[in-house]
Amino acid sequence: MSKKVALITGITGQDGAYLAELLLSKGYEVHGIKRRSSLFNTNRIDHLYQDPHVDGRNFILHYGDLTDSTNLIRVIQQVQPDEVYNLAAQSHVAVSFDSPEYTANCDALGTLRVLEAIRILELTRKTRVYQASTSELYGLVQETPQTEKTPFYPRSPYAVAKLYAYWITVNYREAYGMFACNGILFNHESPVRGETFVTRKITRALARIKLGLQDCLYLGNLDAKRDWGHARDYVQMMWLMLQQDEPDDYVIATGVQHSVREFVQAAAAELGIGVRFEGTGVDEKGYDANTGQCIVAVDPRYFRPTEVETLLGDPTKAREKLGWVPKTTFESMVKEMVRADLRDAERDNLCKTSGFKTFDFHE
């Protein structure tokens, strides 16, 4: 049997990188779509790169964009994928309040463009589609924990766009018999999580505070509760969904919930820092228990016009039907993230003390 061909949109992102690694290890020929940028944006997949001048490559990148139908149709026609993983998106909730139209264009219409490309190219019988849906769909949660049957209540332009993407995927499955699945993924993190997402922002900042590269970490809603899993575990499930006999939608979560404050404490503990929280609301502050230095503070500009207070997934269906269970615990995930960010901070510190300039990469 010839090797399977997969196409990943959003290959330069956290999930794209982990998924590409997984599929390559399974013998797939992996194609990815990346946006053109004046800056290099492939650092998460550098280790998978193969010189285009050698024969028999199984990792191939294409320039492209979910906002360009012509491009998607051409790439999909060229690649003739057995599986498409649509991971590309404007994936930041807070940014979606600032750029709602762009978010709708990429996340909602982008998904439709992928599905339409497959339909136009008459690949609906051949190509299986994974759509990256999100726990943000539950927003103002209607029940806890959330399952595949829990009604949606989106609370941001991001979630509204993803709601469109979810239902249009269901619709193309029902209308045209496509093998198309939604993975409703709860928050999933890793050392390569984007630096502006709260978990990575915390581990990175605390590591830098530890080394004296930064003074204070400013956060929004410390009470927000999330179900955090490891991205490496979650990409397994994306693949598993497309190997089933029937297409379906699945909640992927750990079933365990922590607050942002607890995440801070877990990450700090990993660095040997005890954090003492005092005060409430916007005046709440976290102090280093040893030095008394204020290392965590609330900045209202990180509040959202509409907050999602709590998310907790029930992954029973994925466990029973896909045999999927997350392997990484919350504690070991936090540990892995902190270790990686501490290494980066140490490198920066070393460069600085040796007289070299490093970037601080502020938000």
Added chain:
Amino acid sequence: MKSALIIGISGQDGAYLSRLLLDKGYRVAGTSRDAQMASMRNLKALDVQERVRVHSASSTDFRGLWQVLEKERPDEIYNLAGQSSVGLSFEQPMETFESVAASTLNILELLRLLGRPVRFYNACSSECFGNTDQPATEDTPFRPRSPYAVAKAASFWAVANYREAYGMFACNGILFNHESPLRPTRFVTRKIIAAACRIAAGSGERLELGNTAVVRDWGWAPEYVDAMWRMLQTGTPRDFVIATGQSFSLMDFVARAFAALGLDHTQHVDTRQDLLRPADIQVSRADPSRARDILGWRAAKAMPQVVDAMVACERERLSAQEIRT
């Protein structure tokens, strides 16, 4: 004098809403994608064309809409624009998204930017519910089954989110099917009425239909635009299901139409598989209690009265044509 802007004024609901608001003493303006080229036959049919100002603007064009808002400074905006055919949405899913979901977002963003206390009505649709085992209320989860319905669901949630995030006075009317003589003939109700009337006049043709087992809640459009207006007159912005509360099968509709003309429908109707949609809603039922309790609104006409009224208008139209020819 209050002023209203109707985005998508040239359609069925835009025309009836124009008439209603004019009767209430509003200054009424509207938009159409191309005001010069559009036929405005609905506004003409209701004799209101001379009394409304129509601007050319696409609801996906931020600048164009902004200019219209600057000129008109409306107190109320009714968003009725958008590709409105479920069947067509399977062929034109992109355009459907643009005209239904992206345009709603565009209007909301414009209102957010301008920051004026404008009240906003958004035309949502019973299609969002999909099949309803129980009569749908405002709390029934959506289960859309067409690109049209998916786009409408997205527009519904965008309105809800902007209301909650920015405190806007914005309401979704989840309208079930509402008919009138102004429906174009590509809508099945008008297609049935028109064919039945021609058959009654001796055309000898056959009426071809897709799935006649589908169950719908059909109301009278002139009544439904009154519900839209009432939504914007309350103290708190909310979403409302607007329907008659009575559902019938399409075959019931057909039977009533032919019976109103003294005909037996079984003698004139064929069903064809190729007219079926890729995915369709079988049963659509509604519970409009909230509209009754809060808006004091209730549908006077249900399907049989809607059919009778449409048949009466169609016959007038046919005899007027005969006189002309």
